[in-house]
Amino acid sequence: MPxxxxxxxxxxxxxxxxxxxxxxAQALSRAGRHVFTSKxxxxxxxxxxxxxxxxxxVDPVQSVVDRLDVLIALTPRTIKxxxxxxxxxxxxxxxxxxxxxxxxxxxxGMVGLDVPLKRLAEEAGxxxxxxxxxxxxxxxxxxxxxxxxxSALEKRFGSKGQSLVENNKEAAxxxxxxVGSEYHNEFxxxxxxxxxxxxxxxxxxxIGMGAIAAGCxxxxxxxxxxxxxxxxYLTGRIEQFGGHVxxxxxxxxxxxxxxxxxxxxxxxxxxxxxxxxxxxxxxxGLIGTSETPLxxxxxxxxxxxxxxxxxQEQGDLNMLLYGGHGEIPRFVVAPTTIAECFWKTxxxxxxxxxxxxxxxxxxDLAMAVTERTFxxxxxxxxxxxxxxxxxxxxxxxxxxxxxxxxxxPHALTDDGISPRAFPGTTGGAHMSTGLEHDExxxxxxDTDMRVEQVDKRTRKVExxxxxxxxxxxxxGSEDAPNLVISWGSNEGAMVEAMSILDERGIDVHFLxxxxxxxxxNLTEAIDEAETVIAVECNATGQFANVIEHxxxxxxxxxxxxxxxxxxxxxxxxxxxxxIDTASSAGTNEETETTEITQ
Amino acid sequence: MSSDVRFTDFKSDKQPTWCPGCGDFGTMNGxxxxxxxxxxxxxxTFIVAGIGCSGKIxxxxxxxxxxxxHGRALPVGTGVKLANPELEVMxxxxxxxxxxxxxxxxxxxxxxxxxxxxxxxxNRIYGLTKGQASPTSREDFETSTTPEGPQQPPVNPLxxxxxxxxxxxxxxxxxxxxxxxEIVQKAIEHxxxxxxxxxxxxxxxxxxxxxxxxxxxxxxxAESGHDPTDYDAAKGKILDAEKEYQGVLWxxxxxxxxxxxxxxxxxxxxxxxxxxxxxxxxVREFY
Numbered sequence: 064m065p066x067x068x069x070x071x072x073x074x075x076x077x078x079x080x081x082x083x084x085x086x087x088a089q090a091l092s093r094a095g096r097h098v099f100t101s102k103x104x105x106x107x108x109x110x111x112x113x114x115x116x117x118x119x120x121v122d123p124v125q126s127v128v129d130r131l132d133v134l135i136a137l138t139p140r141t142i143k144x145x146x147x148x149x150x151x152x153x154x155x156x157x158x159x160x161x162x163x164x165x166x167x168x169x170x171x172g173m174v175g176l177d178v179p180l181k182r183l184a185e186e187a188g189x190x191x192x193x194x195x196x197x198x199x200x201x202x203x204x205x206x207x208x209x210x211x212x213x214s215a216l217e218k219r220f221g222s223k224g225q226s227l228v229e230n231n232k233e234a235a236x237x238x239x240x241x242v243g244s245e246y247h248n249e250f251x252x253x254x255x256x257x258x259x260x261x262x263x264x265x266x267x268x269x270i271g272m273g274a275i276a277a278g279c280x281x282x283x284x285x286x287x288x289x290x291x292x293x294x295x296y297l298t299g300r301i302e303q304f305g306g307h308v309x310x311x312x313x314x315x316x317x318x319x320x321x322x323x324x325x326x327x328x329x330x331x332x333x334x335x336x337x338x339x340x341x342x343x344x345x346x347x348g349l350i351g352t353s354e355t356p357l358x359x360x361x362x363x364x365x366x367x368x369x370x371x372x373x374x375q376e377q378g379d380l381n382m383l384l385y386g387g388h389g390e391i392p393r394f395v396v397a398p399t400t401i402a403e404c405f406w407k408t409x410x411x412x413x414x415x416x417x418x419x420x421x422x423x424x425x426x427d428l429a430m431a432v433t434e435r436t437f438x439x440x441x442x443x444x445x446x447x448x449x450x451x452x453x454x455x456x457x458x459x460x461x462x463x464x465x466x467x468x469x470x471x472p473h474a475l476t477d478d479g480i481s482p483r484a485f486p487g488t489t490g491g492a493h494m495s496t497g498l499e500h501d502e503x504x505x506x507x508x509d510t511d512m513r514v515e516q517v518d519k520r521t522r523k524v525e526x527x528x529x530x531x532x533x534x535x536x537x538x539g540s541e542d543a544p545n546l547v548i549s550w551g552s553n554e555g556a557m558v559e560a561m562s563i564l565d566e567r568g569i570d571v572h573f574l575x576x577x578x579x580x581x582x583x584n585l586t587e588a589i590d591e592a593e594t595v596i597a598v599e600c601n602a603t604g605q606f607a608n609v610i611e612h613x614x615x616x617x618x619x620x621x622x623x624x625x626x627x628x629x630x631x632x633x634x635x636x637x638x639x640x641x642i643d644t645a646s647s648a649g650t651n652e653e654t655e656t657t658e659i660t661q
Numbered sequence: 662m663s664s665d666v667r668f669t670d671f672k673s674d675k676q677p678t679w680c681p682g683c684g685d686f687g688t689m690n691g692x693x694x695x696x697x698x699x700x701x702x703x704x705x706t707f708i709v710a711g712i713g714c715s716g717k718i719x720x721x722x723x724x725x726x727x728x729x730x731h732g733r734a735l736p737v738g739t740g741v742k743l744a745n746p747e748l749e750v751m752x753x754x755x756x757x758x759x760x761x762x763x764x765x766x767x768x769x770x771x772x773x774x775x776x777x778x779x780x781x782x783x784n785r786i787y788g789l790t791k792g793q794a795s796p797t798s799r800e801d802f803e804t805s806t807t808p809e810g811p812q813q814p815p816v817n818p819l820x821x822x823x824x825x826x827x828x829x830x831x832x833x834x835x836x837x838x839x840x841x842x843e844i845v846q847k848a849i850e851h852x853x854x855x856x857x858x859x860x861x862x863x864x865x866x867x868x869x870x871x872x873x874x875x876x877x878x879x880x881x882x883a884e885s886g887h888d889p890t891d892y893d894a895a896k897g898k899i900l901d902a903e904k905e906y907q908g909v910l911w912x913x914x915x916x917x918x919x920x921x922x923x924x925x926x927x928x929x930x931x932x933x934x935x936x937x938x939x940x941x942x943x944v945r946e947f948y
Binding site for chain 1: 719726729730765941
């Protein structure tokens with residue numbers, strides 16, 4: 064029996080796929096099992112193919128794999144779409160009484176369970192519950208006690224009345240019983256439950272929760288897939304902590320509203336995706352040169368232009384590192400897991416205020432819309448520390464005034480960081496501007512002051528390199544001959560790939576890099592490894608280019624840009640293949656680019 | 662606020678580089694007077710300035726201020742005000758900033774109705790780039806980029822504001838110092854978005870919409886007993902293409918400002934030393 068169990072429900076958008084999948088994931092989580100979910104979805108409200116996949120095990124799971132054990136197929140296309148992931152003995156639950164599914168062909172070697180989902184749902188109180196009947200059937204196949212579904216059903220339907228909850232419980236049981244009586248529960252699965260308590264959340268929610276934890280009071284945004292969930296999460300919650308969410312007319316406005324809130328002293332943020340970053344880049348230079356702390360989350364999706372809005376990519380790195388005319392000091396911080404979406408958001412606010420710079424939080428779709436279980440202590444709020452940097456008040460402001468008692472918001476300092484006075488502070492009245500300015504924040508074209516201000520802003524980066532711990536997350540032995548470097552959400556798949564590679568006798572050291580600028584110097588690690596591979600979800604190897612530039616050394620590349628995240632088993636094979644090719648070439652001079660496509 | 666604040670307290674020690682005779686001098690003086698008259702002082706006032714000649718106003722006034730990106734002054738002001746409603750927020754810009762590159766924000770700032778004021782120095786020309794047509798330039802106004810005139814009707818900013826659900830719509834003339842300051846003061850006092858379009862002539866590049874033109878054609882609505890709370894009367898004057906009006910044309914006194922609707926009353930700049938109380942409940946929601 065495999066240690067993990069892989070389940071999916073697929074159908075058309077509008078079929079309730081998401082909420083059904085979420086109920087099952089929640090039931091597993093509440094039963095003390097680890098869960099990792101993923102979604103296949105299209106940018107449309109109805110129709111098209113959509114699926115919600117759940118991988119579960121007693122041990123932590125942090126990736127998807129190329130395997131499906133049980134599939135609830137509401138449409139024939141669902142079977143086709145998942146054909147490669149289904150295996151000998153996979154169970155396909157479908158409703159043969161549904162017109163489109165009447166003549167559906169179950170692939171050879173797989174088990175088709177024809178369950179009259181709609182009819183059983185009607186008997187339990189309404190056809191709308193057919194997915195819940197399917198969940199009950201899946202529980203029977205997986206030998207997962209149906210009682211575990213109950214609390215998830217309560218959570219989902221409780222606000223709509225107890226009778227609806229009871230009907231759903233009955234629907235689930237009718238699905239279970241049907242499978243029991245017609246198919247005698249002869250399946251090779253048994254989902255063990257434990258006493259562990261887990262929370263189940265996605266990356267967007269983790270970013271939103273991190274913002275509140277960090278004391279963010281103001282969010283301005285414009286809806287865009289896959290970042291909208293950050294805004295939806297904060298709406299209704301941030302108000303309870305004295306904050307506000309504003310939906311702006313566009314991203315140009317959203318970032319300027321957030322900028323205004325930050326000028327007023329509030330911890331402020333916005334979140335968007337690539338097309339929104341394009342627009343926000345207009346204001347990026349102003350944020351940098353007016354030295355305003357602001358957190359901008361880019362939940363990346365497939366580009367360019369409108370690209371594939373519901374598909375994974377890490378294609379915005381160049382823009383985040385270099386976007387905007389002129390030279391703008393910034394932080395680019397990329398969370399590598401859903402939990403890190405929380406912690407890096409907290410840190411982003413500290414960095415923004417400490418250094419008075421814009422901070423890009425580079426998340427990506429694969430973790431933004433994916434849920435994963437964690438122990439609640441992972442998000443221990445007592446560990447949240449707030450650093451506000453050089454904020455001055457009425458008692459200290461005179462230290463930063465000139466001989467005319469004028470406050471100097473851009474005072475030249477050794478560490479590059481100037482004092483900050485919130486509006487309303489007596490004696491602190493000052494302006495700032497996107498024009499080059501003097502220490503008072505007034506326009507200047509004086510050549511000396513220009514150079515001094517540029518140098519001052521640039522010194523912040525040097526200060527950060529000195530003061531911040533930019534060490535990458537390290538997995539495996541540092542002495543391993545093979546070094547894999549990656550960033551963003553690939554971490555989970557890579558960590559699981561390492562176990563697979565280990566079984567195949569391949570020893571890998573993995574560095575998962577969260578700080579993309581300023582960043583840790585990887586030169587030594589690269590020089591010491593025999594084979595170096597950069598793994599990322601884009602076509603041109605944007606991070607590989609950066610580290611080649613830093614280390615003055617060529618690296619091998621594994622790139623994926625078909626819109627689908629890395630899967631652990633697939634990634635392991637590609638790493639193995641790349642190492643083989645590189646070592647047969649015998650030298651690090653000739654490097655390999657491996658592209659993964661479906 | 663201390664009553665000894667004088668309007669000159671809002672003046673910085675930086676000398677304006679506007680052309681001698683520029684309407685922006687008078688516009689700025691009126692803004693400073695109105696701010697002082699309403700009990701504000703430089704430390705509780707935030708000026709957001711756009712880009713263009715008018716955008717330089719942030720440098721010439723003394724207050725908290727941000728001179729931002731072309732066309733985006735209103736969003737900045739929105740964020741400042743909502744994050745600290747105790748501040749007096751005044752956004753100032755030109756006709757290009759407000760009605761061309763920032764037209765989208767104008768519409769939405771008007772309908773959002775945040776409690777702040779918006780002063781547009783409308784000279785019907787792009788001055789800082791040396792004389793191109795603006796969105797309020799006349800249809801036949803010849804410029805370097807429109808040799809036969811823009812050949813499109815000018816934007817009617819007051820009508821745009823009215824159609825967007827404006828709650829305070831006024832117009833003034835920079836050189837009529839007393840009336841201008843009075844009208845700006847009313848915009849500040851209005852509980853909501855106080856919008857004033859100020860005729861602020863460009864003496865260098867606009868030889869059509871001059872001081873003489875406005876002096877001759879302006880009709881002050883106060884003299885004809887106009888009731889600014891009478892929507893139909895306001896609409897009639899705002900859509901009247903034959904005349905240029907001065908005064909408060911429309912005021913919806915019963916409208917509730919965005920900040921009040923959302924109960925935003927507190928300065929949001931304070932942050933706890935750790936996660937706020939109750940944050941652990943957010944984690945428990947994910948059980």
